[in-house]
Amino acid sequence: MEKEQLKQQLKQQIVQFLNLTSIQPGDIKDDEPLFGEGLGLDSIDSIELIVLLSREYGVTIQDPKEGRKVLVDINTMADYIIAHKTK
Amino acid sequence: MYIHQHTCISAQETFENINLDIIHPPVGNKLVAKEPVYKGIPPGILRRMGKAVRMGAGAGLPIIENYRNINGIIIGTANGGMEDCIKFLNQIIDYEEGMLTPGNFVQSTPNAIAAQIGLMATNKGYNITHVHRGLSFENALLDAFMMLKTNPEASYLVGTVDEISAYNYNIDYLDGWYKSELHPGLSLYDTGSPGSIAGEGAAMFLVSSNRKNAIAQIRDIQTIHTTDHAVLKEMLREMLHKNALHTGDIDLLISGENGDIRLLPYYTEVTRIFNNTTAVVRYKHLSGEFPTSSAIATWLACGSSLPAHLFQSGYTGAAAKNIMIYNNYKGLQHSFILIGKSFGS
Helix, strand or coil, X not given: CCHHHHHHHHHHHHHHHCCCCCCXXXXXXXXXXXXXXXXXXXXXXXHHHHHHHHHHHCCCCCCHXXXXXXXXXXXXXXXXXXXXXXX | CEEEEEEEECCCECCCCCECCCCCCCEXXXXXXXCCCCCCCCHHXXXXXXXXXXXXXXXXXXXXXXXXXXXXXXXXXXXXXXXHHHHHHHHHHHCCCCCCCHHHHHHHCCCHHHHHHHHHCCCXXXXXXXXXXXXXXXHHHHHHHHHHHHCCCCEEEXXXXXXXXXXXXXXXXHCCCECCCCCXXXXXXXXXXXXXXXXXXXXXXXEECCCCXXXXXXXXXXXXXXXXXXXXXXXXXXXXXXXXXXXXXXXXXXXXXXXXXXXXXXXXXXXHHCCCCCEEEECHHHHCECCCCHHHHHHHHHCCCCCHHHEEECCCCCCCCEEXXXXXXCCCEEEEEEEECCCXX
16 A cells, blocks of 8 residues: 555544544644644544554554654654554 | 422433424434534543433533532433443454453443533532433432432432433344334324334433422432332322322323333323323323433423423313322333422522
8 A cells, every 4th residue: 555545544544433523534634743733632542543553554552652753643653554564 | 309400402302492392203213312512512522422421411511510519410321321332342352352442431331421521520529320220310319319318508410311222222122122113193102012112312400409499399209110000009109198199289290101002001000090180291202212211201390381292181281280200111110200390489
């Protein structure tokens, strides 16, 4: 899967997994922060995202410090998936 | 115990712009709740809520907004967030007890409703949930009664929530508690067949010992598990005697008759105890059948007037002073709630 295609898929999955009913996948920018001022996700969402990466792409994040670098925006998530995916 | 404010989310127009002149019929044999726009719940929290938690918080928070200093939250629910519970259990199977997300689990426990209301209202008082199937609401009321005896100056949010989930609907349908089909144009009460129609909703009440400006008084609650008609009738007679009332003093009987031919003899016998001066209202065609539907009847009793079309008999247009609610869940769990509307202020 190409990176651009992966990013679109990720956006759809984030909207679906986190039940972001007021947001369309296309509304999420690639470099928009997932937490804080951007999408406004919180700590429970971070667990949901870690589970999403594991279930859908076989990517495991075990070190919380690593998680903070991966779950920054769509770009960082896509880069990490491409580098580590097992599915 | 006095009721000072009441809210209701149901399959009808019972929240904010109340209009009982329009009846929304069941769709696919279910009376699904008309959920409002939940103004008081932040979007980030709302998106994680299951329907039961949404309805409960949505109905409860407007009351707490007006009464910030309540001393506790007492909720009755038979099933709580069953839909989320099943999602979580399915995840355990689908992902072989591996990585599970917390959202569905957090929302699935019955006490999530009272807990969420408490968290959002930053209420650190008494917070409890009663889960006694068809008597959950009545036991929540009894709890409030006892709490007010201990703390006469206190006030509590008391209420109920139950949702239609695929799980409980399918199980109850297979067990014969819902009709396979309700023919359009045929009244729920004239089908002559077993089963009812499924319903869901939430009703919340602010209660205290203060009669000033109250809208209704809950005078007494009696519950029993029985299949014996004679025991049931005797309990009702004793309840009236205990409250120094005769059958003729009850202006209005709100009957939980639900169109299930198997339960009809109970409702018929209770109705026969009262004489012609007691009007009879039925409400399950509005709410559908669910374990805590007697809270909808209590909400109706709190209203200033009921439309004529709800009356099975005895409509006069006059406001009732003494109201008896009788509900029967699955032929085993019976409850009587005595409500007074004439107590001075």
